[in-house]
Amino acid sequence: MNVKRFSTKVIGWLIAGFAIVGVSACSSTPNLTDDFSSAGVRPPSGKCSVDPRSIADAVSIGNVDGRGACGIKNAWKVTAVGDVAFSTPARVRCQMVGATSRWIKNAVQPAARSTFGEPVVKLRIAASYACRARNNKRGAKISEHAFGNALDVSAFTLASGRVVEVQSGWNGGRKESSFLKQVHGKSCGTFTTVLGPNADAAHRNHFHFDLGKHGRSGKGKYCR
Numbered sequence: 001m002n003v004k005r006f007s008t009k010v011i012g013w014l015i016a017g018f019a020i021v022g023v024s025a026c027s028s029t030p031n032l033t034d035d036f037s038s039a040g041v042r043p044p045s046g047k048c049s050v051d052p053r054s055i056a057d058a059v060s061i062g063n064v065d066g067r068g069a070c071g072i073k074n075a076w077k078v079t080a081v082g083d084v085a086f087s088t089p090a091r092v093r094c095q096m097v098g099a100t101s102r103w104i105k106n107a108v109q110p111a112a113r114s115t116f117g118e119p120v121v122k123l124r125i126a127a128s129y130a131c132r133a134r135n136n137k138r139g140a141k142i143s144e145h146a147f148g149n150a151l152d153v154s155a156f157t158l159a160s161g162r163v164v165e166v167q168s169g170w171n172g173g174r175k176e177s178s179f180l181k182q183v184h185g186k187s188c189g190t191f192t193t194v195l196g197p198n199a200d201a202a203h204r205n206h207f208h209f210d211l212g213k214h215g216r217s218g219k220g221k222y223c224r
């Protein structure tokens with residue numbers, strides 16, 4: 001091939017390549033530096049007391065570095081906790097894995113066994129790590145999801161295959177409603193924030209759990 005024609009072609013490819021990269025970078029990562037407030041917020045530590053591999057199907061993914069204050073220290077990708085599978089892998093900080101394990105043991109399974117006579121085998125994960133404001137509200141305080149410190153669950157699948165959804169079950173059939181309210185009520189024993197359909201419209205279709213710090217001491221709870 002003629003050298004001049006070849007180099008013209010290469011330059012053409014490069015320009016096309018940069019154009020594609022430029023366009024996709026613009027559309028996938030818009031400039032959203034002001035879409036949440038992180039003033040005074042101290043991201044949770046990477047400290048952890050339990051090795052997630054001993055209680056879950058989990059893989060260490062190191063530290064997740066996100067935009068602005070977003071990111072996870074000591075992050076894990078979790079596909080199941082104990083015998084309970086996740087509908088989609090969750091990215092959470094290490095301490096959330098232990099908390100989720102205790103929550104399943106102390107809140108979910110006792111409620112499932114007493115109400116339905118069978119255990120929960122799967123959770124529908126609605127969200128885990130996400131770099132965003134609370135309730136996706138522009139300008140609001142940064143969400144615990146932005147630190148991998150939160151998990152949203154929208155449905156529970158029982159061993160028989162029966163699915164209990166937060167949205168339809170909260171005020172639905174007697175058993176569904178009772179199970180969901182038991183789980184919601186007991187969740188505050190493990191997590192520091194628990195939000196459900198009674199909290200606000202944003203949580204009509206899922207439970208939100210996190211390990212955020214509340215109050216001056218950082219030991220408060222917020223469960224609605």
Ligand SMILES: [Zn+2]
Pocket residue numbers: 127145150151152207208209
């Ligand atoms: Zn949430």
